[in-house]
Amino acid sequence: MFDTLSDRLTSVLQNLRGKGRLTEADIDATAREIRIALLEADVALSVVRTFIAKIKERAKGAEVSAALNPAQQVVKIVNEELVGILGGETRRLNLAKTAPTVIMLAGLQGAGKTTLAGKLAKWLKGQNHTPMLVACDLQRPNAVTQLQVVGQRAEVDVFAPEPGNGVGDPVDVARRSIEEARRTQHDIVIVDTAGRLGVDEELMRQAADIKAAIGADEVLFVVDAMIGQDAVSTAEAFRDGVGFTGVVLTKLDGDARGGAALSVREVTGAPIMFASNGEGLADFDAFHPDRMASRILGMGDVLTLIEQAEQHFDQAQAEKAAAKIGTGELTLEDFLEQMLAVRKMGPIANLLGMLPGAGQMKDALAQVDEKHIDRLQAIIRGMTPAERQDPKMINASRRLRIAKGSGVEVRDVNDLVNRFFDARKMMQQMAGRFGM
Numbered sequence: 001m002f003d004t005l006s007d008r009l010t011s012v013l014q015n016l017r018g019k020g021r022l023t024e025a026d027i028d029a030t031a032r033e034i035r036i037a038l039l040e041a042d043v044a045l046s047v048v049r050t051f052i053a054k055i056k057e058r059a060k061g062a063e064v065s066a067a068l069n070p071a072q073q074v075v076k077i078v079n080e081e082l083v084g085i086l087g088g089e090t091r092r093l094n095l096a097k098t099a100p101t102v103i104m105l106a107g108l109q110g111a112g113k114t115t116l117a118g119k120l121a122k123w124l125k126g127q128n129h130t131p132m133l134v135a136c137d138l139q140r141p142n143a144v145t146q147l148q149v150v151g152q153r154a155e156v157d158v159f160a161p162e163p164g165n166g167v168g169d170p171v172d173v174a175r176r177s178i179e180e181a182r183r184t185q186h187d188i189v190i191v192d193t194a195g196r197l198g199v200d201e202e203l204m205r206q207a208a209d210i211k212a213a214i215g216a217d218e219v220l221f222v223v224d225a226m227i228g229q230d231a232v233s234t235a236e237a238f239r240d241g242v243g244f245t246g247v248v249l250t251k252l253d254g255d256a257r258g259g260a261a262l263s264v265r266e267v268t269g270a271p272i273m274f275a276s277n278g279e280g281l282a283d284f285d286a287f288h289p290d291r292m293a294s295r296i297l298g299m300g301d302v303l304t305l306i307e308q309a310e311q312h313f314d315q316a317q318a319e320k321a322a323a324k325i326g327t328g329e330l331t332l333e334d335f336l337e338q339m340l341a342v343r344k345m346g347p348i349a350n351l352l353g354m355l356p357g358a359g360q361m362k363d364a365l366a367q368v369d370e371k372h373i374d375r376l377q378a379i380i381r382g383m384t385p386a387e388r389q390d391p392k393m394i395n396a397s398r399r400l401r402i403a404k405g406s407g408v409e410v411r412d413v414n415d416l417v418n419r420f421f422d423a424r425k426m427m428q429q430m431a432g433r434f435g436m
């Protein structure tokens, strides 16, 4: 998502490099290019207009800064304005003073509400909340079961109408769920509502009724970033028909242009609060306008990377490995542990994609092969603990056994062992040089 936009903006801004002074004509030309890039990415026209006007005004009136050259100045302005469109500050969930906090999800069918319910619940659980999911989508035959499955995967409780009672009244289910949450001491209730294929007044009224009945603290409008220009009109319809306090963008992992989704905040005034980028429960995070902007401008999402690393980083384990590097005692066991620790952070290509300059590394990224890493893990797992501790003992017959046991060729085992020795030697030399 946003790759084309990111490439275009990066190259427009790169063209400014090396210019000692920007003339008014330079600024106009740059603004024109940015305008085209945004329109091609599906950003709503009204948003583009305001954006370009601000960029021009600020770039022309820019103070001469000792710290920044003119090109950097423009990059800074574009970045700041982009952060502005995306909502400025990160908006956190409003928690109710008395539990439970009620979060309601609304949006078109297929937008990703049910999936999101699970993701959000898991995320909140990770922050020591005790969320409960509520199935108020009684329209779609499988919706209740789907939510129950999602709840199981996220390991959270699900409140659903008893099966066999016919189509229940979603407003009633929602109301009862709040009493249930109070009784069972769940501090957050996440209400999944029926989707609509298109903007449907009847269902819209139902959502508004549920919202009123449960006094929702947050109503999150869930929108599929792949639906293009329709994202803006759908958002407007939900704003008028139901009303919402925040937006969740889903399917940011898709290859659509996505600019429309980026316009939703500016058009409706409601902040983008979360973003989903995959079908897995972990493919989800709070939305940070500043990080998204720097990602779009090709500066990489270093902050997200650092945060993810921190979340999964095991200090003791890393220190142990670092100490061993210096003395050349690193074992395959440590190597496997490190590999698993990195993988906990998500698919390798996703991680690399967050690094600065990743926009230009796409071909290399496409070649990062998760299967290859799986194979390395399988080979190490096929070794005995003694072999992992002391890889030198892995002779020809052991290599044959390991290869058979882990379903690879002997040359794959050779390759891994040789590379491990090379890497260990190199790390030890580096550690010596840096005084580790």
Ligand code: GDP
Binding pocket: 107, 108, 109, 110, 111, 112, 113, 114, 115, 116, 195, 250, 251, 252, 253, 254, 276, 277, 278, 279, 283
């Ligand atoms: P609902 O009708 O709004 O409840 O939508 P669902 O949660 O059932 O999602 C519709 C489809 O989109 C499902 O196949 C989900 O697996 C998929 N989906 C949801 N979120 C994402 C996402 O962030 N990325 C991708 N690629 N697929 C998603």
